[in-house]
Amino acid sequence: MADSPRHPFLQGLSKHRGAPPTVVVIFGASGDLTARKLIPAVYNLGFDNLLPADFFFVGFGRKIISDDEFRALAAAAVKEHSRRELKEDVWSRIAAHTSYVAGGYDEKAAFDRLAQHIAAIEQTIGREVQTLFYISTPPSVFAPILLNLGASGLAGKYAGQPHHAKVIIEKPFGRDLGSALELNATLRRVFQEEQVYRIDHYLGKETVQDLLVQRFSNAIFEPLWNRNFIDSVQITVAEDVGVGTRGGYYEQSGCLRDIIQNHTMQLLALTAMEPPVANEAEAIRDEKVKVLKAIQPINPGPGGDVARAQYAAGMIGGKTVPGYLQEADIAPSSATETYAAIRLSINNWRWQGVPFYLRSGKRMARRVTEIAINFKRAPGTLFAESDRFNLAANTLSFQIQPDEGLSLILNTKIPGLETRTQPVKMSFRYSTTFGSNTPEAYERLVLDAMIGDGTLFIRGDEAEASWKLCTPVLDAWAAAGRAGMESYVAGSWGPAGGDALLARNHHVWRQP
Numbered sequence: 001m002a003d004s005p006r007h008p009f010l011q012g013l014s015k016h017r018g019a020p021p022t023v024v025v026i027f028g029a030s031g032d033l034t035a036r037k038l039i040p041a042v043y044n045l046g047f048d049n050l051l052p053a054d055f056f057f058v059g060f061g062r063k064i065i066s067d068d069e070f071r072a073l074a075a076a077a078v079k080e081h082s083r084r085e086l087k088e089d090v091w092s093r094i095a096a097h098t099s100y101v102a103g104g105y106d107e108k109a110a111f112d113r114l115a116q117h118i119a120a121i122e123q124t125i126g127r128e129v130q131t132l133f134y135i136s137t138p139p140s141v142f143a144p145i146l147l148n149l150g151a152s153g154l155a156g157k158y159a160g161q162p163h164h165a166k167v168i169i170e171k172p173f174g175r176d177l178g179s180a181l182e183l184n185a186t187l188r189r190v191f192q193e194e195q196v197y198r199i200d201h202y203l204g205k206e207t208v209q210d211l212l213v214q215r216f217s218n219a220i221f222e223p224l225w226n227r228n229f230i231d232s233v234q235i236t237v238a239e240d241v242g243v244g245t246r247g248g249y250y251e252q253s254g255c256l257r258d259i260i261q262n263h264t265m266q267l268l269a270l271t272a273m274e275p276p277v278a279n280e281a282e283a284i285r286d287e288k289v290k291v292l293k294a295i296q297p298i299n300p301g302p303g304g305d306v307a308r309a310q311y312a313a314g315m316i317g318g319k320t321v322p323g324y325l326q327e328a329d330i331a332p333s334s335a336t337e338t339y340a341a342i343r344l345s346i347n348n349w350r351w352q353g354v355p356f357y358l359r360s361g362k363r364m365a366r367r368v369t370e371i372a373i374n375f376k377r378a379p380g381t382l383f384a385e386s387d388r389f390n391l392a393a394n395t396l397s398f399q400i401q402p403d404e405g406l407s408l409i410l411n412t413k414i415p416g417l418e419t420r421t422q423p424v425k426m427s428f429r430y431s432t433t434f435g436s437n438t439p440e441a442y443e444r445l446v447l448d449a450m451i452g453d454g455t456l457f458i459r460g461d462e463a464e465a466s467w468k469l470c471t472p473v474l475d476a477w478a479a480a481g482r483a484g485m486e487s488y489v490a491g492s493w494g495p496a497g498g499d500a501l502l503a504r505n506h507h508v509w510r511q512p
């Protein structure tokens with residue numbers, strides 16, 4: 001059976017990844033993320049026998065509904081969104097320990113009720129349990145929730161012990177450096193850093209974790225992983241969809257805040273960091289912070305390091321799609337970018353002189369996330385480029401999504417009676433080797449937080465280092481309004497300004 005514990009994804013797992021008795025409390029119980037990702041993640045952990053025997057699931061929200069109504073909502077979420085079908089025996093085990101607490105996020109009395117609810121669970125089972133709070137609400141209520149967790153004593157419960165309370169906090173973590181500093185300060189009033197798990201769900205993706213394994217377990221890469229052999233690095237996070245029904249949210253965010261500051265910067269940090277001294281959370285996060293701090297300030301001015309644009313109407317799949325300014329809930333004079341590209345310089349021993357190009361956009365030619373390492377060309381003494389010798393620079397690309405895998409471009413001889421060459425692609429695909437039913441990022445992240453492993457979460461100083469780089473760009477764009485905003489045809493690879501960023505170094509974007 002594909003999903004039995006013998007499946008390669010699960011081999012040996014339960015021995016090493018056992019979570020202690022836990023109550024998971026989700027704030028924002030009626031939310032979109034809760035239904036699409038969090039409840040299915042809990043269900044699939046249950047399916048794989050990765051939940052502790054004493055596992056309890058509590059929804060917290062403003063709506064007054066009964067435990068039964070919440071269980072019905074949760075079951076419906078599993079049916080609609082889980083990667084596996086709802087199996088009655090798995091679900092009934094979780095449902096029996098699922099309950100709901102109603103209350104306002106700024107209502108201290110509601111958090112006291114929640115504390116009593118958790119104490120009653122402990123009394124029933126006759127043992128102490130750790131509480132994992134998952135804050136899945138809009139950021140406007142992050143602070144009241146945190147402060148009430150402090151005031152009710154829930155945050156400090158079992159302080160200093162391994163089963164201390166833990167909190168997962170959703171993105172966005174601030175909207176600039178100032179608000180990120182403020183949120184970190186609020187968190188620190190209530191929680192110790194080791195209790196805090198800041199989500200960037202990209203870190204839960206298999207291929208992102210594989211980046212560490214590829215880099216640090218294959219001896220062939222490390223000698224080449226530096227300025228002597230690498231010419232440039234390109235990181236692309238492209239979506240083919242537009243803003244859809246989320247125009248109102250997107251107007252307040254934009255591409256730099258939504259994708260570049262968090263997901264793309266995380267991919268860069270994992271690609272460029274020094275080898276950590278140990279395979280554990282603090283060692284890895286120390287190296288990520290160090291490399292983020294070594295990035296030079298970004299010049300947001302004309303002729304500088306950035307490009308921004310909005311998609312214009314275009315044809316996708318034979319259908320005309322509207323431009324950003326024609327989408328629902330978008331101001332006709334909006335200055336929100338749907339595409340951003342940045343050229344970064346890392347001023348350290350390993351990377352000085354190697355440009356790192358980051359780009360992301362909506363309504364681009366394809367949905368793809370990849371990291372491409374472009375190597376320097378071999379000396380052209382034997383095979384000078386000509387009609388006979390079609391040669392490419394070697395490129396190692398980590399395909400994060402879709403078609404998760406790894407590929408390497410090599411030059412090879414075309415079979416025949418004379419020597420002619422052509423670049424070929426050598427590929428490894430996850431789905432071919434391991435099958436396709438991989439765990440969702442949120443499964444890994446919820447399990448890791450329950451276990452107390454922060455490796456795949458962002459530390460406070462990491463979030464601040466990344467905002468420190470991006471905030472001057474956001475400020476410059478806010479001051480410029482629409483001046484300098486380009487457009488690109490929906491379904492293309494972005495604006496001319498994005499290409500110009502690379503052309504200055506005689507580079508071109510890959511077309512993944």
Ligand SMILES: NC(=O)c1ccc[n+]([C@@H]2O[C@H](COP(=O)([O-])OP(=O)(O)OC[C@H]3O[C@@H](n4cnc5c(N)ncnc54)[C@H](OP(=O)(O)O)[C@@H]3O)[C@@H](O)[C@H]2O)c1
Pocket residue numbers: 027028029030031032033034060061062063105135136137138139140141170171172
């Ligand atoms: N949806 C996604 O795909 C996605 C992806 C990545 C990150 N996130 C992040 O995850 C969090 C939740 O996202 P979501 O899409 O699930 O949000 P959502 O559906 O808009 O809101 C989640 C829940 O928060 C409560 N809520 C909403 N507006 C509120 C307000 N103004 N004041 C107080 N409570 C409010 C509601 O719960 P009750 O009515 O039950 O109280 C709501 O169901 C956000 O921080 C978001 O940025 C979401």
